[in-house]
Amino acid sequence: MGKTIELEIFRYIPEIxxxxxxxxxxxxxxxxxxxxxAINHIKDKMDGSLSYRxxxxxxxCGSCGMMINGIPxxxxxxxxxxxxxxxxxxxxxxxxPVERDLVIVMDDFMTKLENVKPWMIRDxxxxxxxxxxxxxxxxxxxxxxIQFSMCINCLLCYSACPVYVVDNNFIGPAAIALAxxxxxxxxxxxxxxxxxxxxxxxxxxxxxxxxxxxxxxxEDVDPAAxxxxxxxxxxxxxxxxxxxxxxxxx
Amino acid sequence: MKPYYRPPPHMFWLHRKPYFMxxxxxxxxxxxxxxxxxxxxxxxxxxxxxxxxxxxVAFLDSTFMIIVHxxxxxxxxxxxxTWFNLTPKVMVVWxxxxxxxxxxxxGAVYGGWIxxxxxxxxxxLY
Ligand code: FES
Numbered sequence: 001m002g003k004t005i006e007l008e009i010f011r012y013i014p015e016i017x018x019x020x021x022x023x024x025x026x027x028x029x030x031x032x033x034x035x036x037x038a039i040n041h042i043k044d045k046m047d048g049s050l051s052y053r054x055x056x057x058x059x060x061c062g063s064c065g066m067m068i069n070g071i072p073x074x075x076x077x078x079x080x081x082x083x084x085x086x087x088x089x090x091x092x093x094x095x096x097p098v099e100r101d102l103v104i105v106m107d108d109f110m111t112k113l114e115n116v117k118p119w120m121i122r123d124x125x126x127x128x129x130x131x132x133x134x135x136x137x138x139x140x141x142x143x144x145x146i147q148f149s150m151c152i153n154c155l156l157c158y159s160a161c162p163v164y165v166v167d168n169n170f171i172g173p174a175a176i177a178l179a180x181x182x183x184x185x186x187x188x189x190x191x192x193x194x195x196x197x198x199x200x201x202x203x204x205x206x207x208x209x210x211x212x213x214x215x216x217x218x219e220d221v222d223p224a225a226x227x228x229x230x231x232x233x234x235x236x237x238x239x240x241x242x243x244x245x246x247x248x249x250x
Numbered sequence: 251m252k253p254y255y256r257p258p259p260h261m262f263w264l265h266r267k268p269y270f271m272x273x274x275x276x277x278x279x280x281x282x283x284x285x286x287x288x289x290x291x292x293x294x295x296x297x298x299x300x301x302x303x304x305x306x307v308a309f310l311d312s313t314f315m316i317i318v319h320x321x322x323x324x325x326x327x328x329x330x331x332t333w334f335n336l337t338p339k340v341m342v343v344w345x346x347x348x349x350x351x352x353x354x355x356x357g358a359v360y361g362g363w364i365x366x367x368x369x370x371x372x373x374x375l376y
Pocket of ligand 1: 060076077
């Protein structure tokens, strides 16, 4: 022990506060402490009223995302020593309403996530019975979508996206990346349904390719790439629908 | 539940460098568009006869216009490099079962750019 760092934490308790305020805590820490350790320490030893989300403590569950000095980070994967001796400002993820302290309301994302239908959609006539065995996939078919399937729904990408933060109508990076994840899956037939949703103006066309979503993504999903690739596919489909006989439909 | 809605940040691009660089990249298109317009006017003046064209050339032959062109060139280069560098993200090329590596996609766009530039330079200079 020995080193002490200051954490300035965004506090908002709806029953008491009209407006949020910042409260500072001095925390003694070890070099292997992540920011979440300090927040847990504050909750246990200094101020039990602090609310925040966390679960796995190992960058898997995606629930501990917060703004750290203005940049969205998983607090369980961000070390205090990288900020020391400067102070660390901890705020709830930007772009979302605040439920309490560091806890955000994520209903908007949940609705959008459901709207992109992130599950396997199959044409009825292509379905086979269980005794015919599983739907096999080659390594190449897997490679086409595997990267976009790594999303842990931590929402860091939404907070990094100025388009979403300024206008919540944008469907946003993670939801579109997940749409692509299923669209590119060789076992899936739901492209038309998903593209109808993400092909709207508030979908892929709202994206101006700032690219920050991909930079903050802890799983290297690269949602910015997913969105641009969806733009290419949707444009091709549009051109085909005009130029091809029968609108390119088989 | 009484959630607190934070006001969206005013002028977000002034808050962090990557956002600022993004806005610069977007702004460069104004310079590109401006230069395209200028080119059209220039070509038009060429069709209006010797005198108009000579006037145009005289107008361009001032320190001010040369400085303006240098500024446009810097922005055009920034525009080109930033967008070209993003191409591999947008264009995922598969040849059969193999994904073409990013550096080859990049190589192709830069190669194409240099190729076209050489052809244009050759047309103008000879
Ligand atoms: S606590 Fe699970 S990702 Fe940080």
